[in-house]
Amino acid sequence: MNPRELLDEYGILPKKSLGQNFMHDPNTIEKIVATAQLMPDDTVIEVGPGTGQLTAELAKQARHVIAVEVDERMQPILEDRFADTKNVYFVYEDILKTDVLKLVGTDDFVVVANVPYYITTAIISHLLENYRRPKRIVITMQYEVAQRIISPVGDMSVLAVSVQFYGKPSIVSRLKPAVFWPRPNIDSAILAIDCYERPAVDVPSDKAFFKVVRAGFSQKRKQLRNSLSSGLGIKNKVGGTLLEHAEIDPSRRAETLTLQEWADLTQVAYDELGW
Structure with missing residues (x-):
């Protein structure tokens, strides 16, 4: 069942205030999972599982999937859909208020996120500025913002410096609006950030x-x-x-x-x- 059908079945409408655009294209989901480069013993933090289209594929690849969803209306869909999936755990709260390291314990982890455009840079900062960072972040975001993040010297910004200080970003793919429902008005990108164990340059703090x-x-x-x-x-x-x-x-x-x-x-x- 695609996201639209699932939401209809549970009587839920996308919230404009949450900037919800649900990914439904199987090829895009496959590309995101491949980009995450998951190993069988990996722990994944998924941000914004929505109706669980991406969650289902992550669960096939990783040892644990901890999915953080701010919209509690999704809980019945997710709990029903994954009732028999033992390696998926849901947390219903704002990722910006979530202690990610508490969720993963001492495990290394990968973050995969399909979230509203208005919150993508805040989420990246929240993840990168922790004393222990993910191995990799794979996030869908506005294409133009992704371009700013990977900017070379000569066209840098605070955002580009902030991300490149902690990891190596790259645009994996440009996404057309049709891979989401409802369709956004702009193109998106799959951005991957390979996080460094320590910042790219030595600084006093x-x-x-x-x-x-x-x-x-x-x-x-x-x-x-x-x-x-x-x-x-x-x-x-x-x-x-x-x-x-x-x-x-x-x-x-x-x-x-x-x-x-x-x-x-x-x-x-x-x-x-x-x-």
């Missing part, structure tokens, strides 16, 4: 790193001397000195810096500003 990055991007079209100084609340002369000590031209713009240059600048700021 993650907090300090992102403080500097956000300051640098606070006025994106301005030279780094100005945006960094404004974002950190310091004088332009001090901001320029920090950049020079990190061997970065103060006239450059934030989108042109490499991760290593952000790390070097963070170390200088950490040392010279007494953080």
